[in-house]
Amino acid sequence: MANAFNLTRTEQDGAVILALSGYLDAHTAPQFERAIEVEFSGGHTKMIADCAGLDYISSAGLGVFMSFIEDIRAAGGDIKLCAIVPQVYQVFDVLGFPEIFDIVDAQAAALERFRSGAATKEV
Amino acid sequence: MPSFDFLLQVPSSTDNLAMIRDFVAKVGEKAGFDEKEVTKLALAVDEACSNVIEHAYGGNNANKEVRVRGSFDAEQVVVEVVDTGRGFDPGQIPVKDVEQLVRERRSGGLGWRLIRSIMDEVQYQMVPGEKNELRMVKKIRKGA
Secondary structure (H helix, E strand, O other): OOOOEEEEEEEOOOOEEEEEEEEEEOOHHHHHHHHHHHHHHHOOOOEEEEEEEEEEEHHHHHHHHHHHHHHHHHHEEEEEEOOOOOOHHHHHHHOHHOOOOOOOOOHHHHHHHHOOOOOOOOO | OOOEEEEEEEEOOOOHHHHHHHHHHHHHHHHHHOOOHHHHHHHHHHHHHHHHHHHHOOEEEEEEEEEHHHEOOOEEEEEEEEEOOOOOOOOOOOOOOHHHHHHHHOOOOOHHHHHHHHHHHEEEEEOOEEEEEEEEEEOOOOOO
């Protein structure tokens, strides 16, 4: 039965990379929420959510991105998302997330967007 | 084609969402949905059950039960989610665009939006003092 969620943290070029894997639902979203909270309260505002290993997301997981993004951007940072697999991307797409979040193909591209100071999307 | 009926009853806990998704996915597979449709069906039911656990029952509660009934025939899959908690009026769920929710640092109503975008028919019925029932229908599109 599939309900495990794992989160691995690394840092590169001043950005925190959170590699998400498994299932992000109402049961596991609090774990992700705490991780973002810890980063943000620790002064880390440049974050990359690497979704390559993420098999599933429900609105509870999407809600974590939504509830933090304004504060993180107001502090000069961003959460960039990368490597989203098609079955997860379709959920982001249904809700219009590509209009709001900076979504790129790979971690390297997300890092490059932080390096180049590419403008975050305006809400 | 005859109709087939399946029933899952679990204690109200987010820990059981995976079991609910697996159950609904199996029903979707048996009905003939492809992998993409199965995933969407399981997501809609996950959202419905998450709402029940969080809002109808006010959080995890081992003494409360979430009942999921899945059935299908040649035309459609029907999933009913039944609880005995606090009901709600779907008409009262604010329809805000995602940009507005982000500005307000809110995420409420997303699950309901997903359910409505995935399922072909959604009906909610409150039977006061007895139960609340969310009935969701997804048509089987041959060759889709």
